Amino acid sequence: MVALSLLAVSLLALNPVSALWPEPTNVTTGTQTLFINEDIRVTYNGQPIVYTAGYEPSTLTSHDIVQGGVSRALDTIFQDGLYPWKFHLRNETDWEPSLFSLKWVNSLKITQTAFDNTTTFKPLAGQVDESYELTVDTNGQAEITAVSSIGVLRALETFTQLFYTYSSNNFYYTPFVPVSIQDKPVKSHRGIMLDTSRNYYSVAAILRTIDGCAASKLNVLHLHVTDAQSWPLEIEALPELSAKGAYRPDYVYTPADIVKIQLYGAVRGVQVILEIDQPEHTAAIGWAYPELLTAYNYEPYTWYCAEPPCGSLRLNDSAVDTFMDTVMGEITKRVYPYTAYFHVGGDEVTANDTLVDPSVGTNATDVIEELLQIYTDKSFARVRGAGLTPMVWEEIPLDWNVTLGSDVVVQSWLGVSSVESLTNLGYKVIDSNYNFLYLDCGRGQWVTFQPGESYTSDAPYNDWCSPTKSWELIYSYRPSANLTAEQANLVIGSEVAIWSETIDEVTLDTLAWPRASVMGEVLWTGELSEEGSSGTRDQTTAAPRLNELRERLLARGINAASVQMPFCTEGGDCIQPA
Amino acid sequence: MVALSLLAVSLLALNPVSALWPEPTNVTTGTQTLFINEDIRVTYNGQPIVYTAGYEPSTLTSHDIVQGGVSRALDTIFQDGLYPWKFHLRNETDWEPSLFSLKWVNSLKITQTAFDNTTTFKPLAGQVDESYELTVDTNGQAEITAVSSIGVLRALETFTQLFYTYSSNNFYYTPFVPVSIQDKPVKSHRGIMLDTSRNYYSVAAILRTIDGCAASKLNVLHLHVTDAQSWPLEIEALPELSAKGAYRPDYVYTPADIVKIQLYGAVRGVQVILEIDQPEHTAAIGWAYPELLTAYNYEPYTWYCAEPPCGSLRLNDSAVDTFMDTVMGEITKRVYPYTAYFHVGGDEVTANDTLVDPSVGTNATDVIEELLQIYTDKSFARVRGAGLTPMVWEEIPLDWNVTLGSDVVVQSWLGVSSVESLTNLGYKVIDSNYNFLYLDCGRGQWVTFQPGESYTSDAPYNDWCSPTKSWELIYSYRPSANLTAEQANLVIGSEVAIWSETIDEVTLDTLAWPRASVMGEVLWTGELSEEGSSGTRDQTTAAPRLNELRERLLARGINAASVQMPFCTEGGDCIQPA
CATH class of the missing domain: 3.20.20.80 (Glycosidases)
Known part of the structure; x- marks a missing residue:
C-alpha cells in the first residue's frame, strides 16, 4: 500500500544500464564515461581505416565491407545518434556526464582472425561465423575481434548501441565503460x-x-x-x-x-x-x-x-x-x-x-x-x-x-x-x-462484404x-x-x-x-528454458531495452512504432502486479 | 465459372464515378471534363476573393474564413492534388482527358445566404448550419451556396474532391461535369x-x-x-x-x-x-x-x-x-x-x-x-x-x-x-x-507481465x-x-x-x-436503415471511395493507412462472393 515506485526508480537512476538489442550472449559493463569523436583511430588487422561519412561499399571484399561498416557505425553515432532524454528520470537535470576533463575512446582496433571466403557474403545457414568480441577499456582502447567480416559488422552495430548523443551538439559518449562482450547468434x-x-x-x-x-x-x-x-x-x-x-x-x-x-x-x-x-x-x-x-x-x-x-x-x-x-x-x-x-x-x-x-x-x-x-x-x-x-x-x-x-x-x-x-x-x-x-x-x-453477409x-x-x-x-x-x-x-x-x-x-x-x-x-x-516457467522470456526486462532500440531506429530514419510511453521509460512502474 | 471480372472492370472504366467522402446527401455528376487553373475568378457574395497560396486566416470573421477556405482548396487542387493512376485499369493508357481544346472552370461564385454570428465559429451542437449546395455547369460556372461560412468550407472540401492532377505538371481537371450536390450533416x-x-x-x-x-x-x-x-x-x-x-x-x-x-x-x-x-x-x-x-x-x-x-x-x-x-x-x-x-x-x-x-x-x-x-x-x-x-x-x-x-x-x-x-x-x-x-x-x-503471469x-x-x-x-x-x-x-x-x-x-x-x-x-x-439488412452500410460501395480519400489525405501530407491494394483499385474484384 506504500508508494514504492519512486524508490525503485531512484535506484534505477543510479545504475544506468546498457540497452543492447538483441541481448549479447555475455555482457558486462561499467559506469565510467568516455566520449568519442571523429579523431578515433580505427585499424583493421593493423591497417588504418579512414572514416568516410556516407561510405557505401561497391565490392564484396572484406576490406570494403569493414570500411563500410566502420563508416556507418560512426555515421550512426555522430549523425543519427540517440539523445536519451526518455530514459532518465523526469525532472532529473544532472544525468548527463560532465564536459570537464573529458576522456576519449581513442582507438578502435578491429582484428579478424580468419579469411573471408565466398560463402561469407552469401552463406548457406551456418556457413558464416557471426560471433564477435567487443571491449572498451578505461584507457579509451576499443577492440573488436571476429572470425569473419560479418562478425565485425555485428560488433559494430553493438558498438553504436553503447553511445548516446549529448544535449549540446557534437558531443557523443558512452557511460558504460569498461565494456566486455562476447556474442554470437543461436539461429543462423x-x-x-x-x-x-x-x-x-x-x-x-x-x-x-x-x-x-x-x-x-x-x-x-x-x-x-x-x-x-x-x-x-x-x-x-x-x-x-x-x-x-x-x-x-x-x-x-x-x-x-x-x-x-x-x-x-x-x-x-x-x-x-x-x-x-x-x-x-x-x-x-x-x-x-x-x-x-x-x-x-x-x-x-x-x-x-x-x-x-x-x-x-x-x-x-x-x-x-x-x-x-x-x-x-x-x-x-x-x-x-x-x-x-x-x-x-x-x-x-x-x-x-x-x-x-x-x-x-x-x-x-x-x-x-x-x-x-x-x-x-x-x-x-x-x-x-x-x-x-x-x-x-x-x-x-x-x-x-x-x-x-x-x-x-x-x-x-x-x-x-x-x-x-x-x-x-x-x-x-x-x-x-x-x-x-x-x-x-x-x-x-481487405475484401469487402455485401451488407447481407455482415451479420453472420x-x-x-x-x-x-x-x-x-x-x-x-x-x-x-x-x-x-x-x-x-x-x-x-x-x-x-x-x-x-x-x-x-x-x-x-x-x-x-x-x-x-x-x-x-x-x-x-x-x-x-535462442530458447531460454531456464528463464521463468515454461521457458517464457521476461517481458519486463526486455521492454526497457526495446524502448531504447525503438528510439535508435527512429534516429536512423526508420519509423518504428512506440512500445511504451515516456511515463514507463522515465522510471514509472509499468509492470503488471502479480 | 467464367471469368467475369474483365467485363466488369471494362464497364467501370467507361463510367468514372466521383468518390466523395463523406458521401453527400444528394449528388449527381456527369461525364464532361473541365480543367482548372489559377485564373479562376472567385467571388464571395459578389466581392472578389484573391487566391493567396498558403493563406492562413488570423481572425474569426466570415471573410477571412472564406478567404482561407478558398486559398486552401485551390492549394489542395494545385499543390496537393491526387494523380489518380490507382483508380484506372491497369495498362489502360488513354484514361486522361485530352489536352486539346480545353474547357475551363472559369468562375466560382460563393453565396452565403445568412450572416454568421458568434456561435458560428464556436457552436454548441446544432448552432451552426453546415449545409451547402455546390454546382459546376458545363459552361465552367461553379457555384456554392451556404447558410454559413462553415457551410462554405464544407462545400470547398467537396469541391477539391472533384479534381485530379494530370500526369503532366500544371494541369488539373474534373471529369464529372455537370455536378449538382445538396449536402448537410445528420449529426452535428x-x-x-x-x-x-x-x-x-x-x-x-x-x-x-x-x-x-x-x-x-x-x-x-x-x-x-x-x-x-x-x-x-x-x-x-x-x-x-x-x-x-x-x-x-x-x-x-x-x-x-x-x-x-x-x-x-x-x-x-x-x-x-x-x-x-x-x-x-x-x-x-x-x-x-x-x-x-x-x-x-x-x-x-x-x-x-x-x-x-x-x-x-x-x-x-x-x-x-x-x-x-x-x-x-x-x-x-x-x-x-x-x-x-x-x-x-x-x-x-x-x-x-x-x-x-x-x-x-x-x-x-x-x-x-x-x-x-x-x-x-x-x-x-x-x-x-x-x-x-x-x-x-x-x-x-x-x-x-x-x-x-x-x-x-x-x-x-x-x-x-x-x-x-x-x-x-x-x-x-x-x-x-x-x-x-x-x-x-x-x-x-503496454504494461509488461512477469514470466509467471504469461500463460494464465x-x-x-x-x-x-x-x-x-x-x-x-x-x-x-x-x-x-x-x-x-x-x-x-x-x-x-x-x-x-x-x-x-x-x-x-x-x-x-x-x-x-x-x-x-x-x-x-x-x-x-446518419443511419441508413433502408440500405441492406438491419441498416448495415455497404462496404463494397464504400471501399472505392475510401481508397480515394486515403490517397487524397496522403497527397495532403497526412500518412493515412492503406485500405485496399492497387489490384482492387485498378478494377480487380475484391468483393467477397456470397
Missing part, C-alpha cells in the same frame, strides 16, 4: 519476408528495411517478389511480363535495382533472397501470357484460389516449362553473386485449378501429387543448375507429398505441428508460424489471422516448441512475414519495427 | 479525441490532425490534454504544474500554442475542445502538488486506479478547490474565444482512493456520490462561469448518480447500454463506444479492447443502435478516441486515418 537465419506483389515498395523503402535488419542483427530479407496481384520484376527476355503485369510501368524492379538491393544487403550482412511464387499465385503472369495459366480470373475465387485473382501455372504444359526456364534462368543468374538461395514458392496449390485445366481435367490428389513432383523437380533443377539452393513452402512436401532433396530448405507458416512434421521428415526448416510472426494480421479484411460472423471485420501479433506475443515465440533437440537443430531460423494486402510503403515501418527486431532477439539468443 | 458533433498526456504530440502533429478533420468534414478535435502520466499544459499562474509534470520542459502547450491550435481549428470549422480530466487521472499534478492527491503513486495500482500512476484529487479538500479555481479560471478564459465547451473528465473514479484519503476515510458509495455531486457542481460552475458548456464522462451520472444540468453533454465510452441509460435520463450524449471507436485497441499491452490467459499479449477496430467495423457503427427516435436525437454525435499509451506522433497518422473519416461518414450521412 533471421529474416523478414516482404511481399512486393500486393503492394509495390520503392527501392528506397527496401533499402531502409535492410537498414533495420542490420541494426537489429537480422540477416535475411526475403522478397516475395511476385504473386497473383502484380509482377514487379523485370525479366529482360520477357519484357511484357512486368510491362503489363506490374501495377504501373515504373513499379518494376529493374536488373539494376535488383543488383543494388542485393549488394546493399550483402555489404551489411543481410542476404536478400528472392522468391518467385509458383505454380499458384501467378495470375499476374496472365496480363502477358494468359495461355500459361489455368483458372485464370475464375470466379467465385473461393473455388479456385485463396484470394483473387485466381490463376495457376499449368502443371502439364511444356510452354510453362519453357517460360520458367527463361524466367528462372535469367533471375537466378542475376542474384547468384549475392545469395545462396532461391525460393520457388509452392504455397496454396488449389486442386480445382487442375480440374479446369484441359490437359489435366481432374482434381484427384494422386494426379496432382505426381504433377507437382515433376514440376518441383524441374523448379529445383533450375535453382541448383544456377548454383543456388532451393527454398519452398511447406505445402509441397506436407500437403502434396512431394519428395525434396536434402539440400532444400522448407518454409513453414502453418504453425508448430507443421514444423514437427517437416523436421520429422528430416527437412531443414525456416519457420514463419502465422500465429506469432505474421505482422500483417489483425487489422481487418466476425468475418467482415476481422481478418483470418486476427488479432494483431503484439511484440509481447512475438517475444513468447519459441522456434523449438514441441521439438526434440535433433528436430530443433533442423530449424535453421525464422522469418516474420509482411503480406501486403493492407500494407504499403506508408505503413511498412510502424508495422515491421520493432516487432521484427523482437523475433530477432528470440533467434539470436 | 463529429470528432476525434486525442490523448496528449500519455504521449505528447507536437503542435505540428495536432495541426495536421486538424487538417485531416477538415478534409473529412469532422468538426471537433477534443484534446484530452491532461491525465495521470504527464501534464503538458502551461498554466501561467501555476508554472510548476507543467514545468515538473510534463515529460520534458519543452513538451508543454504554451498559452500561445493553445491559441494557435484553437484558431487553426476554428478557421477550418473544427472546434478544439479541451479536457482536463478530474478528479481521477490527475497523478501528473503530483510532481508539483502531491498534497492535493490521495493514493498518489500507490501500489499495486490495480487497487487504486485503472492504470499507473494512481492518484486522485481529494474530494473533500478546499485546497483542491482553490487549485482548480486557478487552473480552470485561466484555461477557460484562454479557450473561450474559440469553443463553446469545456470537458471536465470524470472517468474511472476509484472508490479506494477515498478510502485512503484521511479526510474521507471510506469507500462507501453514498459518501462518494455526495462528494462527487459537490465536486462536479463546482467543476461545472467554473465552466459555466466562463461562458462555456460542461462536458463530462459517463461514469459521473451513471456510476455515481450525480445529477447534471440539462446543458451538460455526457461522453459515453462503455457502449450501447450506457447510451441507452444516458438518453433515458434525458442527457445529451457524445458516443465513443469503445467497441467501435477506440482506435488504439488491438495492438497489445491471453492477457499478456492482447490489450483489454482487442481486436483492432477495422474500418469495416467502424463503418458498421450505429450511433442510434437500440434507441428510440427521441433518444437518438439526444446523441449529438460521436468521437473516435486515440488513447496514447502505445501511440505517439510516429504512429498517429496511420492509426487515425482513414478510420476517423469512416466514422465521419457514418455521422454525416
Whole structure:
C-alpha cells in the first residue's frame, strides 16, 4: 500500500544500464564515461581505416565491407545518434556526464582472425561465423575481434548501441565503460519476408528495411517478389511480363535495382533472397501470357484460389516449362553473386485449378501429387543448375507429398505441428508460424462484404489471422516448441512475414519495427528454458531495452512504432502486479 | 465459372464515378471534363476573393474564413492534388482527358445566404448550419451556396474532391461535369479525441490532425490534454504544474500554442475542445502538488486506479478547490474565444482512493456520490462561469448518480447500454463506444507481465479492447443502435478516441486515418436503415471511395493507412462472393 515506485526508480537512476538489442550472449559493463569523436583511430588487422561519412561499399571484399561498416557505425553515432532524454528520470537535470576533463575512446582496433571466403557474403545457414568480441577499456582502447567480416559488422552495430548523443551538439559518449562482450547468434537465419506483389515498395523503402535488419542483427530479407496481384520484376527476355503485369510501368524492379538491393544487403550482412511464387499465385503472369495459366480470373475465387485473382501455372504444359526456364534462368543468374538461395514458392496449390485445366481435367490428389513432383523437380533443377539452393513452402512436401532433396530448405507458416512434421521428415526448416510472426494480421479484411453477409460472423471485420501479433506475443515465440533437440537443430531460423494486402510503403515501418527486431532477439539468443516457467522470456526486462532500440531506429530514419510511453521509460512502474 | 471480372472492370472504366467522402446527401455528376487553373475568378457574395497560396486566416470573421477556405482548396487542387493512376485499369493508357481544346472552370461564385454570428465559429451542437449546395455547369460556372461560412468550407472540401492532377505538371481537371450536390450533416458533433498526456504530440502533429478533420468534414478535435502520466499544459499562474509534470520542459502547450491550435481549428470549422480530466487521472499534478492527491503513486495500482500512476484529487479538500479555481479560471478564459465547451473528465473514479484519503476515510458509495455531486457542481460552475458548456464522462451520472444540468453533454465510452441509460435520463450524449471507436485497441499491452503471469490467459499479449477496430467495423457503427427516435436525437454525435499509451506522433497518422473519416461518414450521412439488412452500410460501395480519400489525405501530407491494394483499385474484384 506504500508508494514504492519512486524508490525503485531512484535506484534505477543510479545504475544506468546498457540497452543492447538483441541481448549479447555475455555482457558486462561499467559506469565510467568516455566520449568519442571523429579523431578515433580505427585499424583493421593493423591497417588504418579512414572514416568516410556516407561510405557505401561497391565490392564484396572484406576490406570494403569493414570500411563500410566502420563508416556507418560512426555515421550512426555522430549523425543519427540517440539523445536519451526518455530514459532518465523526469525532472532529473544532472544525468548527463560532465564536459570537464573529458576522456576519449581513442582507438578502435578491429582484428579478424580468419579469411573471408565466398560463402561469407552469401552463406548457406551456418556457413558464416557471426560471433564477435567487443571491449572498451578505461584507457579509451576499443577492440573488436571476429572470425569473419560479418562478425565485425555485428560488433559494430553493438558498438553504436553503447553511445548516446549529448544535449549540446557534437558531443557523443558512452557511460558504460569498461565494456566486455562476447556474442554470437543461436539461429543462423533471421529474416523478414516482404511481399512486393500486393503492394509495390520503392527501392528506397527496401533499402531502409535492410537498414533495420542490420541494426537489429537480422540477416535475411526475403522478397516475395511476385504473386497473383502484380509482377514487379523485370525479366529482360520477357519484357511484357512486368510491362503489363506490374501495377504501373515504373513499379518494376529493374536488373539494376535488383543488383543494388542485393549488394546493399550483402555489404551489411543481410542476404536478400528472392522468391518467385509458383505454380499458384501467378495470375499476374496472365496480363502477358494468359495461355500459361489455368483458372485464370475464375470466379467465385473461393473455388479456385485463396484470394483473387485466381490463376495457376499449368502443371502439364511444356510452354510453362519453357517460360520458367527463361524466367528462372535469367533471375537466378542475376542474384547468384549475392545469395545462396532461391525460393520457388509452392504455397496454396488449389486442386480445382487442375480440374479446369484441359490437359489435366481432374482434381484427384494422386494426379496432382505426381504433377507437382515433376514440376518441383524441374523448379529445383533450375535453382541448383544456377548454383543456388532451393527454398519452398511447406505445402509441397506436407500437403502434396512431394519428395525434396536434402539440400532444400522448407518454409513453414502453418504453425508448430507443421514444423514437427517437416523436421520429422528430416527437412531443414525456416519457420514463419502465422500465429506469432505474421505482422500483417489483425487489422481487418481487405475484401469487402455485401451488407447481407455482415451479420453472420466476425468475418467482415476481422481478418483470418486476427488479432494483431503484439511484440509481447512475438517475444513468447519459441522456434523449438514441441521439438526434440535433433528436430530443433533442423530449424535453421525464422522469418516474420509482411503480406501486403493492407500494407504499403506508408505503413511498412510502424508495422515491421520493432516487432521484427523482437523475433530477432528470440533467434539470436535462442530458447531460454531456464528463464521463468515454461521457458517464457521476461517481458519486463526486455521492454526497457526495446524502448531504447525503438528510439535508435527512429534516429536512423526508420519509423518504428512506440512500445511504451515516456511515463514507463522515465522510471514509472509499468509492470503488471502479480 | 467464367471469368467475369474483365467485363466488369471494362464497364467501370467507361463510367468514372466521383468518390466523395463523406458521401453527400444528394449528388449527381456527369461525364464532361473541365480543367482548372489559377485564373479562376472567385467571388464571395459578389466581392472578389484573391487566391493567396498558403493563406492562413488570423481572425474569426466570415471573410477571412472564406478567404482561407478558398486559398486552401485551390492549394489542395494545385499543390496537393491526387494523380489518380490507382483508380484506372491497369495498362489502360488513354484514361486522361485530352489536352486539346480545353474547357475551363472559369468562375466560382460563393453565396452565403445568412450572416454568421458568434456561435458560428464556436457552436454548441446544432448552432451552426453546415449545409451547402455546390454546382459546376458545363459552361465552367461553379457555384456554392451556404447558410454559413462553415457551410462554405464544407462545400470547398467537396469541391477539391472533384479534381485530379494530370500526369503532366500544371494541369488539373474534373471529369464529372455537370455536378449538382445538396449536402448537410445528420449529426452535428463529429470528432476525434486525442490523448496528449500519455504521449505528447507536437503542435505540428495536432495541426495536421486538424487538417485531416477538415478534409473529412469532422468538426471537433477534443484534446484530452491532461491525465495521470504527464501534464503538458502551461498554466501561467501555476508554472510548476507543467514545468515538473510534463515529460520534458519543452513538451508543454504554451498559452500561445493553445491559441494557435484553437484558431487553426476554428478557421477550418473544427472546434478544439479541451479536457482536463478530474478528479481521477490527475497523478501528473503530483510532481508539483502531491498534497492535493490521495493514493498518489500507490501500489499495486490495480487497487487504486485503472492504470499507473494512481492518484486522485481529494474530494473533500478546499485546497483542491482553490487549485482548480486557478487552473480552470485561466484555461477557460484562454479557450473561450474559440469553443463553446469545456470537458471536465470524470472517468474511472476509484472508490479506494477515498478510502485512503484521511479526510474521507471510506469507500462507501453514498459518501462518494455526495462528494462527487459537490465536486462536479463546482467543476461545472467554473465552466459555466466562463461562458462555456460542461462536458463530462459517463461514469459521473451513471456510476455515481450525480445529477447534471440539462446543458451538460455526457461522453459515453462503455457502449450501447450506457447510451441507452444516458438518453433515458434525458442527457445529451457524445458516443465513443469503445467497441467501435477506440482506435488504439488491438495492438497489445503496454504494461509488461512477469514470466509467471504469461500463460494464465491471453492477457499478456492482447490489450483489454482487442481486436483492432477495422474500418469495416467502424463503418458498421450505429450511433442510434437500440434507441428510440427521441433518444437518438439526444446523441449529438460521436468521437473516435486515440488513447496514447502505445501511440505517439510516429504512429498517429496511420492509426487515425482513414478510420476517423469512416466514422465521419457514418455521422454525416446518419443511419441508413433502408440500405441492406438491419441498416448495415455497404462496404463494397464504400471501399472505392475510401481508397480515394486515403490517397487524397496522403497527397495532403497526412500518412493515412492503406485500405485496399492497387489490384482492387485498378478494377480487380475484391468483393467477397456470397
